[in-house]
Amino acid sequence: MPFIPHTDADVKAMLAAIGVDSIDRLFDEIPPALTIADLPEIPEGIGELEITRLMHRRASRDGTPLCFIGAGAYERHIPAAVWQIAGRGEFYSAYTPYQPEASQGTLQLIYEYQTMMAGLTALDVSNASLYDGASALAEAVLMAVRGNRHSKSKRVLVPTTVNPVYRATAHSIVKNQNIELVEVPFSTASGTVAPENLKAYESGDIAAVVLQQPNFFGSLEDAAMLTDWAHQRQALVVAVCDPSSLALLKPPGEWGAAGADIACGDGQPLGVPLSSGGPYYGYICCKQDLVRQMPGRIVGRTVDIEGRSGFVLTLQAREQHIRRSKATSNICTNQGLVVTASTIYMGLLGPEGLRRVAAVSHRNTRRLAERLARIKGVSVAFDSAYFQECVLRFEQPVAGILQELAQRNILGGFDLSEHYPQLGNALLVCATETKTDEDIELYAQTLAEILKK
Amino acid sequence: MPFIPHTDADVKAMLAAIGVDSIDRLFDEIPPALTIADLPEIPEGIGELEITRLMHRRASRDGTPLCFIGAGAYERHIPAAVWQIAGRGEFYSAYTPYQPEASQGTLQLIYEYQTMMAGLTALDVSNASLYDGASALAEAVLMAVRGNRHSKSKRVLVPTTVNPVYRATAHSIVKNQNIELVEVPFSTASGTVAPENLKAYESGDIAAVVLQQPNFFGSLEDAAMLTDWAHQRQALVVAVCDPSSLALLKPPGEWGAAGADIACGDGQPLGVPLSSGGPYYGYICCKQDLVRQMPGRIVGRTVDIEGRSGFVLTLQAREQHIRRSKATSNICTNQGLVVTASTIYMGLLGPEGLRRVAAVSHRNTRRLAERLARIKGVSVAFDSAYFQECVLRFEQPVAGILQELAQRNILGGFDLSEHYPQLGNALLVCATETKTDEDIELYAQTLAEILKK
Amino acid sequence: MLIFEQSTEGRKATAQMPADSQMVDAEKRVSELPAALLRKSKVPLPEISELEAVRHYTRLSQKNFSIDTQFYPLGSCTMKYNPRACNSLAMLPGFLGRHPYAPPEFSQGFMQTLFELQEMLKAVTGMRGVSLTPMAGSQGEFAGVAMIRAYHSARKDHARTEILVPDAAHGTNPATAVMCGYTVREIPTDGEGDVDLAALKAAVGPQTAGIMLTNPSTLGVFERRIQEIAAIVHKAGGLLYYDGANLNAILGRVRPGDMGFDVIHMNLHKTFSTPHGGGGPGSGAVGVSERLLPYLPVPIVDKAADGFRWLTEKDRPQSIGRLSGFAGNAGILLRAYIYMRMLGRRGMRRVADFATLNANYLMVELRKLGYEAAFPRRRASHEFIVTLKKQAKTLGVNAMAFAKRLLDKGMHAPTTYFPLLVPECLLIEPTETESKQTLDGFVGAMREILQEAETAPEIVLGAPHTLPVRKLDDVRAAKQLDLTWRADVPN
Amino acid sequence: MLIFEQSTEGRKATAQMPADSQMVDAEKRVSELPAALLRKSKVPLPEISELEAVRHYTRLSQKNFSIDTQFYPLGSCTMKYNPRACNSLAMLPGFLGRHPYAPPEFSQGFMQTLFELQEMLKAVTGMRGVSLTPMAGSQGEFAGVAMIRAYHSARKDHARTEILVPDAAHGTNPATAVMCGYTVREIPTDGEGDVDLAALKAAVGPQTAGIMLTNPSTLGVFERRIQEIAAIVHKAGGLLYYDGANLNAILGRVRPGDMGFDVIHMNLHKTFSTPHGGGGPGSGAVGVSERLLPYLPVPIVDKAADGFRWLTEKDRPQSIGRLSGFAGNAGILLRAYIYMRMLGRRGMRRVADFATLNANYLMVELRKLGYEAAFPRRRASHEFIVTLKKQAKTLGVNAMAFAKRLLDKGMHAPTTYFPLLVPECLLIEPTETESKQTLDGFVGAMREILQEAETAPEIVLGAPHTLPVRKLDDVRAAKQLDLTWRADVPN
Numbered sequence A, B: 001m002p003f004i005p006h007t008d009a010d011v012k013a014m015l016a017a018i019g020v021d022s023i024d025r026l027f028d029e030i031p032p033a034l035t036i037a038d039l040p041e042i043p044e045g046i047g048e049l050e051i052t053r054l055m056h057r058r059a060s061r062d063g064t065p066l067c068f069i070g071a072g073a074y075e076r077h078i079p080a081a082v083w084q085i086a087g088r089g090e091f092y093s094a095y096t097p098y099q100p101e102a103s104q105g106t107l108q109l110i111y112e113y114q115t116m117m118a119g120l121t122a123l124d125v126s127n128a129s130l131y132d133g134a135s136a137l138a139e140a141v142l143m144a145v146r147g148n149r150h151s152k153s154k155r156v157l158v159p160t161t162v163n164p165v166y167r168a169t170a171h172s173i174v175k176n177q178n179i180e181l182v183e184v185p186f187s188t189a190s191g192t193v194a195p196e197n198l199k200a201y202e203s204g205d206i207a208a209v210v211l212q213q214p215n216f217f218g219s220l221e222d223a224a225m226l227t228d229w230a231h232q233r234q235a236l237v238v239a240v241c242d243p244s245s246l247a248l249l250k251p252p253g254e255w256g257a258a259g260a261d262i263a264c265g266d267g268q269p270l271g272v273p274l275s276s277g278g279p280y281y282g283y284i285c286c287k288q289d290l291v292r293q294m295p296g297r298i299v300g301r302t303v304d305i306e307g308r309s310g311f312v313l314t315l316q317a318r319e320q321h322i323r324r325s326k327a328t329s330n331i332c333t334n335q336g337l338v339v340t341a342s343t344i345y346m347g348l349l350g351p352e353g354l355r356r357v358a359a360v361s362h363r364n365t366r367r368l369a370e371r372l373a374r375i376k377g378v379s380v381a382f383d384s385a386y387f388q389e390c391v392l393r394f395e396q397p398v399a400g401i402l403q404e405l406a407q408r409n410i411l412g413g414f415d416l417s418e419h420y421p422q423l424g425n426a427l428l429v430c431a432t433e434t435k436t437d438e439d440i441e442l443y444a445q446t447l448a449e450i451l452k453k
Numbered sequence C, D: 001m002l003i004f005e006q007s008t009e010g011r012k013a014t015a016q017m018p019a020d021s022q023m024v025d026a027e028k029r030v031s032e033l034p035a036a037l038l039r040k041s042k043v044p045l046p047e048i049s050e051l052e053a054v055r056h057y058t059r060l061s062q063k064n065f066s067i068d069t070q071f072y073p074l075g076s077c078t079m080k081y082n083p084r085a086c087n088s089l090a091m092l093p094g095f096l097g098r099h100p101y102a103p104p105e106f107s108q109g110f111m112q113t114l115f116e117l118q119e120m121l122k123a124v125t126g127m128r129g130v131s132l133t134p135m136a137g138s139q140g141e142f143a144g145v146a147m148i149r150a151y152h153s154a155r156k157d158h159a160r161t162e163i164l165v166p167d168a169a170h171g172t173n174p175a176t177a178v179m180c181g182y183t184v185r186e187i188p189t190d191g192e193g194d195v196d197l198a199a200l201k202a203a204v205g206p207q208t209a210g211i212m213l214t215n216p217s218t219l220g221v222f223e224r225r226i227q228e229i230a231a232i233v234h235k236a237g238g239l240l241y242y243d244g245a246n247l248n249a250i251l252g253r254v255r256p257g258d259m260g261f262d263v264i265h266m267n268l269h270k271t272f273s274t275p276h277g278g279g280g281p282g283s284g285a286v287g288v289s290e291r292l293l294p295y296l297p298v299p300i301v302d303k304a305a306d307g308f309r310w311l312t313e314k315d316r317p318q319s320i321g322r323l324s325g326f327a328g329n330a331g332i333l334l335r336a337y338i339y340m341r342m343l344g345r346r347g348m349r350r351v352a353d354f355a356t357l358n359a360n361y362l363m364v365e366l367r368k369l370g371y372e373a374a375f376p377r378r379r380a381s382h383e384f385i386v387t388l389k390k391q392a393k394t395l396g397v398n399a400m401a402f403a404k405r406l407l408d409k410g411m412h413a414p415t416t417y418f419p420l421l422v423p424e425c426l427l428i429e430p431t432e433t434e435s436k437q438t439l440d441g442f443v444g445a446m447r448e449i450l451q452e453a454e455t456a457p458e459i460v461l462g463a464p465h466t467l468p469v470r471k472l473d474d475v476r477a478a479k480q481l482d483l484t485w486r487a488d489v490p491n
């Protein structure tokens, strides 16, 4: 059985040193009734050769369809250097840098990550990472409620243009801390939050307002208007953004007069493969004055006893291993390895690279939407400007169309009917920089064929 | 255009420092007539995204057929750790350790490799590596001729049971140094060199005798007899072995009374993927007294000025960068990275692992041969014992059969008719440890179907 | 040097830029976006070449201690060898390229693997249902306590507002209880390292929602009277929650389900050797007893006649809902599955056997040197505690100094000052993948440090001496916050 | 510590062992082999766990300088950045799993790639035919000189027994000529670094088979009168062989074919950035003019109507034959192809431009510090030589000491004492992938070392001080040969 180096001689010598005649004796404090002899349901161990064969079969069974689904996970080209370096044993098999002098590699990298993310969102501070975008929204809401010195209420406005799974996750995480997530409707014409949608919440104490830009439909919200609206009511603004759009779109820190207070979201589009849904990572940034409310690890720069610059985990008093029940969050293990890869990705792409990837993704989705809308029975659902994702409306249920496309090895997009029945036969489509014009044309011709039947 | 970091400002400053107004001026010593303006036939550069797409298409086009071909390249399971460590930048992008203090990683690894290879072949010394098995035979022949103090002749006996491509390669490399490779026939009954095949060479001055064990047909030669026969005539013995068999088969150093003098071959079966034919590596080992005739790099252990143990390239006086036209070989760059991976493979498998892999490969080929020989019209060609490879005889040309098998995604083996017409419709088959009993049964049933037609 | 200090305006890793041919029409499309929504300010990312990025991050990695380079006996973290096959096979193109919303017919290979992982985790822990979505132990704890809450609410048992937590429990336990709207009541531990039963009896009542236990506990000893504890809490109407961080000690020998636990979380990145990755990602799969099945977080993989499918809110209306955007840390789940299949049935048990053998051997050898075990009369589980309160008092050399000096000896330090219960505490967890020779090396180093502490304490107090930096000033880091590099701020 | 010193009898990386289930019947089959042919002696490989192997070889790698971790200006080796995409794409399963004898229908992707590489190399070098089989530069040289020999033999021109080789040529040139049965005649170099035309004219005659030239030469300067040299040699009936090691200097600007060369070799691991791998593997593709086409080594990829196929001895009866078991270092050829496609047409030329800019900039900056260029009145090509004969004489600090001290400054040393022509020689080749900032860092280090040599020479003479070992005793290594670890021999 693998990964146990002990030879019989080793075991004999160790048992002798301990003064027992068998390993079983070391378990003599355990009530016999609780001890099991075997795990019958677990199959016999197999060697690396067999498991390699099995997993190759499993992986190839799922095929490699042409993917036009976005909805929170975006297919990016990832430079080969990113995961070849992130996979080095020193990054892959270290843990949380509890001994800073022996972990300057991870600590400096996180400090550089924090700088990059604060720069992208145009806010002051970033933490080391959270689990993913959805749980990051929950932590951001908790942080906003904690951090809002003016509001007594725990009411948080969340437009339904925010990712529905993010909203569901936030609810299941915060619901036990009597925080009320108030759903704000959107204009089905523009697919964005219109001023009249806010009418009902004009008065009343609101702790925070959440705003996803671009929103779940890819539509571009009037972020400045909503930010100022919230601030005028002493509510904090929690921005939810695809960080790979921020080289092109106005960053949350520059929304409205004072900028959003907290920004969060999923870092997957920055160098993390689709990988069947994870591991991705959640990012969270905020203005300087909210830093002590930050959840999770934070790295700070300091000096050693000879004045050399170095990095340590800091502000640990917020965290669970020190503040225990009064901690800002219960998070301990985060998404370290994925942040390592994403930091290398951001370094490699740089400002110009990120801008180009965002621009080409936007171009591809615009051409896809225009090309598909030329097919009879297909139209662009909203009149608002969109970025990198767009909603198309059909004259028949989308589910059937998607199934037909799937049979032809094309994943046509995300069916909105389950979460947004009010939008009718609506499909969320996305074509990132990984798609060629030929891919787009293939999708269009295949769809045209299907709709003709 | 990629991989050039210079910004316009850099270029401007550098040209100013040099004192020229353009980069073109730096080429002013080159006769204008020789200067070209462009490379019209070379396509425009493409980014990593496009080349990734292109190469994925190219790689997937060649499919993944079930492979029963050996003939010098063997499909092995390679532990995941091997190439994940060999691919680390410090191994991948270093060069020949000219500055030993800055290359102790590569130097110690080569010293460990030399120890493992000398141990496997039961000889005293190994060099750092040669190009591959075929060119290693050429170098071994040159080394034997150089090292044979008794023989004046440059005649070397090479049984035709030695890999035909190795023989062709050795000929094209040594032919200009008036070395005569004398082909020795074999017994078509046993597929090995019989005593009577040696009759014609009883007398006469021979510099060396080459012996492949197991030979190209997988048949096991009487190595002891041939070794003693050669030594009785003051000829040196050059062994050609698949090193992954030496955990199971008697090593060259133990052949006959005194053991072979030189052993060489290809290290591919020790952790190197088939990879369309390379890069593999050639190994060469010898007895201590021949060490100064060794071609290529050799690493030796020494101490630093504070008595610490360390490793350096040694006996460099043999090599081309010192001895120039009197060097033992013109080799400079060798197969460093591949040896790095192979050393990790040998460390991971260890004596028991190598033995098991060899035993399972042998078992699989035995079961394949027995199973196929149960099909009408298929028989085992030779009556000798074989290891890991075996020749089958058919009643119809093998080429057609292999084509039919290929259409059913099976590579049935190596057609011997081109190199060994005297063997009739003969097919060399091999089933390594990577083949399951189901694979073997699938081959048998497919073959039976084909032969029924 | 920071990557930003190597930035040169205008420098680009051009091979990574979408080519000009792709940019055709892209700038035009961008210009058609509302100007007010476009970024004007510069994106402060470093402008470097591909070589500069590769060189910078390769050299940074070399500054790390890791399992692949050093012995890493970090208590409560199970830093065992992470098999490289788990990494390469989880990153096969078929898994890596799959969109999480790919329909079932493009997901059977992936979902079968997750389903079999659910089944194996049930068998190993003796629980009736498993959900793989929690992203790490802490979120697993949240799911567990949230399920306890859902259970009591469904029974209208709203008086149960309190969660009992042993004082030795990991900080994530109390933090989680609060996140679930509970108040926390600490239960003391007695001198032998067991939960104080009397205190427990006194604490339970109608207000008790449940108790969060770790067994073996963070003190490195098995909770011998777990059956009595279970009876006490169950009798009072509370549920038992099991923190699975120390499952490595009892894998294949004892199952939480058999100990009476109603809900558990596991740390796949500890027990099932998925990579710690400089802080993660992990996975906190949760297991439940019969009565909590309806509340499991979704989605869960189900095996239907026509193949594998997801169970969602529709199928589990009472579920505590979703905890993340998709289905948990998928790649980590694949790695855990691969590891468990390689261990197999007998391999599981050997993990507990040899983790426990290694811990007990180390404890005995260190005691021979004069180190004091926190619980000398107890068997070590897979980890044990040494207290250096004597050395701190007599030699003025505390646990932190010993830990830093171990770094100079080429080994990562054990966990220090956790659990807080034990003064000057070193929590040492060797794991089963370390050899006797490596353990003897650790004992040798601890012998040297003890001698140094006695003969030349300044060496130990000044440690580390041999690393890229010497001891770092934590206090200053918190006082003069520098969390983001700024070009204008000199470092 | 050597891996053998960590070996523990009976220890195994069990996950890598074929399972017992596979061993069923295997031992029986082995026992049926003739006992005399089976190994009795122990196989002296280390017996270690997978973790011990991973830890040992990961830590070993950290002791290496490499392009991925340091500036590596090793003259004549072109240590440019090796793009990681070339590595990952060449190791795609489709290429990696393919048997070299796979029939054409399973080889079209691979063979098309090799064919296009042949075509690109023809275009870049101006040659009429290319063969990819030579395994590195040296074997490329062998193929080239062997083709010259085949050409003369076919014309019954057996009197041509001599190859002319400039004294500055790389050692592989004369070694290769001898391997091809030729005698070597060295041609001197004049003070300005050019081949001495007078000496050449005197040397050529009916006995001249050809001349082996490197242009730019190993002296780092362009052979300005190459056209006269070509005329002289051709007129005398000899052929021109081009050592392509320095192609990086003229890529896209000058083509060997246009210089009148009849046969060339290229070092794909230099000019086209395939990995140097601690000493290899490389690839020495050869190119020929019209008249040498028939002699190219086989196999060569040919494009037929129905797809790509191999040309073998049958198609090329006059070929000098095969130089290796299959078709050359296949994976290296794939990496070179991927690199060339990423460079593309304009990228090729920029390689020569910026390799030359970097070399000339470094030469100027070092001369400002007082270092002496070997050929001050010449342009540097992609590399240049600095001679430290003045420092050696006046300060007693020679080129080797400067080189060792550079290691302490965190940079690999340039090539030392090659070409032998120039005393106390440093051959410096920065390559085009290094930034101005890195070059300035190198200049700064050379400034510091010069000051140290003047003020505290013992520091430079005692270098290196900061590496895993200090200066190693070469003499002892050759005298007391220790080439294989033995358990009984104390180290």
Ligand SMILES: Cc1ncc(COP(=O)(O)O)c(C=O)c1O
Pocket: A331, A332, A333, C076, C077, C136, C137, C138, C139, C170, C172, C214, C218, C243, C245, C246, C267, C282, C283, C284
């Ligand atoms: C005893 C214990 N419980 C819970 C946790 C939290 O688990 P995670 O770090 O996976 O969130 C840890 C983590 O170290 C732990 O040691």
Ligand SMILES: Cc1ncc(COP(=O)(O)O)c(C=O)c1O
Pocket: B331, B332, B333, D076, D077, D136, D137, D138, D139, D170, D172, D214, D218, D243, D245, D246, D267, D282, D283, D284
């Ligand atoms: C000028 C020159 N020629 C030939 C060679 C030999 O090439 P290889 O090392 O690829 O055999 C080299 C290698 O460094 C060289 O620098």
